[in-house]
Amino acid sequence: MIVIGGGLAGLAAGVALAESGWRVRLFEQRPFLGGRATSYVLPDGEHVDNCQHVTLGCCTNLADFYARVGSADKIKFFDRLFFLDPQGRRGEIQAGIFPAPFHMTGSFAAFAPLTLRDKLSIARAMLDILRTQGKPADLEESGGLSMFEWLSRRGQTPGAIERFWRVVLVSALDEELDRTDARFGVDVFWKAFLSNRTGYRMGVPAVPLANLYAGCKMEIERRGGEVVLRAPVRGLKIENGEIAGVRFDEGKEETADSYVFAVPHTALAELLPESVKQADPSLANLDKIKVSPITGVHFWFDRQVMKEPFVTLLDTTTQWVFNKTALYGDSNGASRSVQGGQYLQLVISASYDLLQKPRQEIIDLCLNEVRHAFPAARQAELVKATVIKEAAATFSPEPGVDRWRPKQESSVRGLFLAGDWTATGWPATMEGAVRSGYLAAEAVLRSNGTPRKFLQPDLEPDGFVGMWIGKSAQEKN
DSSP, X not given: OEEEOOBHHHHHHHHHHXXXXXXXXXXXXXXXXXXXXXXXXXXXXXXXXXXXXXXXXTOHHHHHHHHHTTOGGGEEEESEEEEEOTTSOEEEEEOOSSOTTSTXXXXXXTOTTSOHHHHHHHHHHHHHHHHTTTOOGGGGOTTOOBHHHHHHHTTOOHHHIIIIIHHHHHHHHSSXXXXXXXXXXXXXXXXXXXXXXXXXXXXXXXXXXXXXXXXXXXXXXXXXXXXXXSOOOOEEEEETTEEEEEEOGGXXXXXXXXXXXXXXXHHHHHHSOHHHHHHOHHHHTGGGSOEEEEEEEEEEESSOOOOSSEEEESSSXXXXXXXXXXXXXXXXXXXXXXXXXXXXXXXXXXXXXXTTSOHHHHHHHHHHHHHHXXXXXXXXXXXXXXXXXXXXXXXXXXXXXGGGOOOSBXXXXXXXXXXXXXXXXSOSSHHHHHHXXXXXXXXXXXXXXXXXXXXXXXXXXXXXXHHHHXXXXXXXX
């Protein structure tokens, strides 16, 4: 078995297949594992994530993957989410004493950055999601419906859209509301905020992202496989509708019984022969799947400027500020260059406006926002800063994009696909990537007559929601 790609999708597929008795050879073109969810070391020894990645309580497959590779204890979970607007008003989201779906009622009622009118409009939309169990009828409209249009139909106020819906969804889905399929947006609120008390809990890696994947390499190698870095694929060999090998640098060719390609859809489109794409509609439309950018900004101050582990800023270019010094604690990867100082990572999703801006202009913009939000930063010295732009960080969850996403089993015999852009039912998240890897592994095993399940079920609805859904199911039966 050959797996091409050492991101989360390829690692999930590789580990699952290794557990199933296959000898897995995984090839990754970069000198490290993790793909877009990884980190690297600066010349001064500082560990830097290419972008801050988080998980939620509703991400059941990502949790399963971390457990399989021994990284579950490297994720810190938080029950409280902090928000701050430019006027200094703070808001928190935290589950209270009530069962789902009323567990957020207390913190939502006290959420200072929203007006009463904003909150009433949000409550109406949430009631619609709840009433339909996350499947409002207009989500099935031909061609897809944008999240902005879905919210407009439900009379959402400008404040509710900008300070609630957009804040949550642009960060979760890496796209603006008018370019996001409403099905994905509604799903976020159903799974993370309404159906279960713990779905919203946010897990943040307590180590640099690259440190999460050592167990993947060990697991594959322990079972007789190998992981090869700095090994970019240059071409495919396809004979009689079947993949017969892959070509690497210097004419080297590798063969296997089956192949899982866990690479970006843009890279796959370049590798596939035109004849294959023309013969398979699901592979002919890969170029219709667009991409979205994320920008990460890293600040090192000479002193502490914020106390919270992370904060969401409202009405600013900066969306999230992560206190990496607090998150890392004394673990490997804590800030090396600023003794007694603080390392912050800022995240801007769907950062189209920043792609052409000079890095210093981005640093100045974000530094002004940090200093406005955190008074202690006004007296602190910025020791150093860096900007990381990921122009193609995720695929864009545009309305109707699911029609272009191929399944994990292709029309080419022996060729299987993995990647968050394949048909997973989820948007471009780490959870979606792991799901695709598990689905690809299941497809390989099924095609070889040894079926096995790896995909984990969604988080079960609990509280009143669980009782209501259970009662509805009984009445249908």
